[in-house]
Amino acid sequence: MKYSAVQYKLYGELTLVLRGRNVGQCLGLLQQNGIPLRFVRVRNGVGYCNICLRDFDAVYRTCRAHHVRFRIEGRHGLPFWRQRLWRRKSLAVGAIAFLCVVYGMSSVIWRIDVTGPKDDEGVNEIREAAKSIGLYVGQRKSQLADPVKLQQFLLKKAPDFVWIGVRTTGSVTTIQAIPKVEGTKPLDQTPHNIVATQPAVIRSVSAARGRVLVKANQYVRPGQVLVTGNLADGQPSVPADAKVMGEVWYTSKVAVPLKVVQKGLTGETVQRDYIAIGSLRLRVWGWQEPHFPASYERDKITDWKIGNITSPIQWENVRLYEATQSAENYSMEQAKSSALDLAASDVRSQMRGEGRILGQSVLHEQVTHGTLYETVLTRVEQDIGVAAPIPAPQPKQENDTNSPH
Incomplete structure (x- = not known):
């Protein structure tokens, strides 16, 4: 009976080393008796072969009848693996337990990420809605509903969102939400003025409503009224609406190392x-x-x-x-260019609203201990107007005609 390679692994295989005067005769007799032998070779009176574990008793009897001694040099196949594994029961139990724990942990939701909401209130609303429909940390993935149904349930529980998507990858569930666009806020109809926020030279005034009190190239101070909501000829006051562009100056102190x-x-x-x-x-x-x-x-x-x-x-x-x-060593030209860029970045962080840089001037420059120090004046054009309430009119003082002279 011949065995396939799979049967050798399943039933077990032995590697034998045979010694004796009749090694060749014994191997030939085994083959005549129908016992499959693999990798048969004889060298210097010593024989080598592989047999199936099922044929071990027949091989043993034949070798003993011909006074051939043998030694088992190798054991292969499932029976021997099972025996080795049984000797190390604790290791096997630990490995199986570890696999079970990993499988159990991989079948549970361990993290829920929420993307889309702009504030913590929206994130908490999504998390509470997900928890109410059974989507929470520690829930088994097999207990979750179909993603389409989860999306529908979440939209019912969180009406402030126009679309919600759910995707589970491994042990992490990601909820993507698109909040509804808020309606247009009503304009402030309270009468007010437009005043200057900082010292500047007026470059242009674009007034949509109100009475302009300044003109181009005029220097203004913080708090000075630029466009008033008080109209002439006794008309009612209105909320002034204007864009006043002025030239503003910023001073920045920057340091650039010459070696980085x-x-x-x-x-x-x-x-x-x-x-x-x-x-x-x-x-x-x-x-x-x-x-x-x-x-x-x-x-x-x-x-x-x-x-x-x-x-x-x-x-x-x-x-x-x-x-x-x-x-990396920087030349003075590179360091000066980098200093101007740093000053421009510093100015952009201080500007209120939109604006553009008109020019830069270096007021002071010094190199100390391998570092370039500069004081840079930056001229910026920006909107300097901001809404401010109209002051209450001061009561007129009547002349006292009865006062003594």
Whole structure:
């Protein structure tokens, strides 16, 4: 009877080393008796062959009848694997338990991400709606409804959103929501003036409503009325509406090093995975030690929770990157150009509303300890007007005709 390769693995296979005067005769007799032999060879009076575990008794009787001694050199196949595994019961039980835990944890929702809402109130509304329909951290994925039904239920529970999408990837559920567009806010109809917010020289005035009190190239101070809501000829006051562009000045102090040390990545990385149990970390993958001395780490650790309780078992991924340092020297021209760019960025962060830079002038320049220090004056054109209430009219003082002279 011949065996296939799968049958040899299933029934078990033995590698025998035979010694004796009648080794060749014994091997020939085994083949005549229909016992399959594999990898048969005889060298210097020593025979080698592989047999199926099922034929071991017949081989034993034949070798003993011909006074041939044999030794088992190798054991292969499922019966021997099962025997080895039984000897290490604790390890096998631990591996099976670990696989069961991993499978159980992978079938549970561990994190819910909400994207789309602009504020925490909208995020909380989505989370409460999801929790009310059974979508929460710790829920089994098999208990979740169809994504289309989840979207419909969420839209009913969260009416402030026009569309909600649900997608589950692994143990993470992502909820994408598009809030409804708010209606146009009514214009402020309270009469008011437009006043200057800072010192400036007027460049242009575009008034849609109100009476203009300034003109181009006029210098104005903070709080000065630019466009008033008080109309002439005794007409009722109106809310002034105007765009007043003025030239404003900003002073910025910047510092630019002439030599910069930069770090760059070479692309060499080493990855490691750990199971974190409390403060204990057990490495389960990535045994390669980095061959590069200069590196930095980037850690990613899960946030698995069961309900509101954080799981003591977490998965941590660590990547080690090789980093190199390089020094770059800047010329004075490059440093001055960078100083002007920094000053422009500083001005843009201070500007109120839209504006444009008209020009820059260096007031002071000094190089100390390898660093360029500059004081830069930046001229900016921007809207300097802001709404302000109209002051109440002052009561007129009547002349007292009975006062003594």
